[in-house]
Amino acid sequence: MKKTKNDIIVSLKDIFVEFDGEVILNHINLDIKDKEFLTILGPSGCGKTTTLRIIGGFLQPKQGDIMFDGENINSLPPHKRNVNTVFQKYSLFPHLNVFENIAFGMRIKKMPKDEIKKRVKEMLSIVDLKGYEKRSVAKLSGGQQQRVAIARALVCDPKVLLLDEPLGALDLKLRKNMQWELKQIQQKTNTTFVYVTHDQEEALTMSDTIVVMNNGVIEQIGTPTDVYNEPVNAFVADFIGDANILNGIMIDDCRVKIFGEELECVDKGFGQNTPVDIVIRPEDIEIVKPEQAKLVGEVTEVVFKGVHYEMTVMCKGCEWIVHSTECAPVGSIVGMKIIPFNIQIMNKMFIAEKNTFYAEVISSNKEENRITVSVEDCEFDIENQYFEQGTKIAVTLPPSALSIAGDGVGHINDVYIESVIFKGEHNEIILESDKQKWLMESDVDEQVATYVPLKFDFTKAEFKVVEGEDET
């Protein structure tokens, strides 16, 4: 058994989980440092709760190892792990009062009665519930129940406390309070916290480390500052905070082209003339006089947000969000200045400008000028095209030729929506079918992590005959 570094308490190695053929966790690796507040952040269905359940022992991975303090704990049941969980629904025992709920773990360990009493009392004062010992848990408010759940888990003195969206059921004000309190508790008790949430603000506020997950993989691990300022891709940039995400071309090191305008930046190593994603935070854009900036646009909307104004600027056919303490009136023409340091360049998540798929013609009709093709176990007709039966063809479609079938009948059904990112003029949607990924442009907001029927507009398509061997 390999001994990991001393400061790493939990280590997930190459964890793979699937249910009914659907991949939930796709070979993830994660090291959790001792005594840190680590947050796993991601949209619903990204696999964050599954990761937590693997650490807690409620779920066995299909592949991979869970190391705890350097020891493999794959086969250890939850009750033998030095880990406690605060469940999403709290799961307090309804037949026991507050005292007995908190004492539950210690009673099982057969600790002396005085000790139990002392520690429950201590714990109640930490979670700010002094004098609540005899209350029935059913009669507590959501926030109080939540604190009992934390106390119940913490009193067992775990090395790692797992928290599964514990603030999800609370109202905003209570949530803010509890965020602060949780952080305090973590520092007071000096325990490693692994916190799961889909709320980016919560993650930024509380964490030492943020792990951003999507589609069963870890997109980025870093400090809150890192993931906010240096997102690795458009998904992370979009998920954390407000962002203008744009398509650009990296001409050379430190030179990037956006909408035909060449701008200076500080990123290197993307090669030459590489398509990239660019993120510019709304607060990093400075509103200046039109003649002072390369990017000029018209203010179309202004919303006062308290601390700042949120302005929408139409520039080069794109909507830009700008946060500024000074207000430019609607209709005015403004320049937008961005210092090179604030232009963040990221690799594209999926490099393709067009979609190409390979199909086999399974029947053709010369008179009606129509063919039937087969792609990924789906068969459909293409009008106004003719190829001999048995020909293999390559069909190339621009992102705008793809759409989601409103009537539920697409050319390819059950295509998974991997990401939806607003790129200023339209949504850029990345989809995944059995054999390939697809890039789609849409003005409609689609729900990530759902399955949809995909439809093609063949009037925009290009067709090419290919040899059988070329099909890759």
Place this chain on the structure above:
Amino acid sequence: MKLKRPSIPYIFWMVIFTLIPIVLILYSSFTDRNGNFSFESFSKAFGYYDVFLRSLWIAFISTLICLILAYPLGYIMSRQKASVQNTLTMVIMIPMWMNFLLRIYAWVTLLQNDGPIDIMLSFLGIHTTLIGNQGAVILGMVYEYLPFMVLPLYTVMAKIDKGLIEAADDLGSNKYIIFKKIIFPLSVPGIISGITMVFVPSASTFLVAQYLGGVDDIMIGDVIDRIFWSDQNTGSAIALILMVAIFVFLIILNFFGDEEAVAT
């Protein structure tokens, strides 16, 4: 308390079919054949005290056996997939679709001398009488009322949040402790309603003992059945005593339930 208009038909129903019969029973218990006030029927009724005690005893034993059989079954059912749960519920319900009397006759056929079970046992060299004793009566009762014990237990146990079991596991409980500290205490309401639903009807049941039991095994329900037509007053008095006994039993049982401080 203000009553709403829609409750009127039900009140009407209760008055006609519950209240008036009870008043009539009360009246006829405390009168003699000529309609004069008298305790005569009660003194006659207490003459059947041995039948009374036997009925309560048989009901108690049957309820206990039902509980012992039904508890694990209810627990196992509650752990299954939803589709399996539905099928099992169905299977348990099916015998209840058949006529009560028919089910008792079926047992008579099975248990009688030279019946299938008797023949099988004699092959094994066991010669005994299976029918006409208290054991057969209890068997019939258990068969009759088992579903009434299984269903409430299963319903209560199926309702126990899986999250609680995970939480207990998380806090260091093995399977045995989970059962002792979580599942059992939370299933107490099911146990109580199961006992109520089995004990109450089996204490007052009739016919089962007549068919499956011997001459000395008749139960209080059979006594009421037998004497009511000839002596309405004594019949009423017995019924009243039985009612009070069951009522007292229910109060004790519910008190026990409250003691457990169960919340769902």
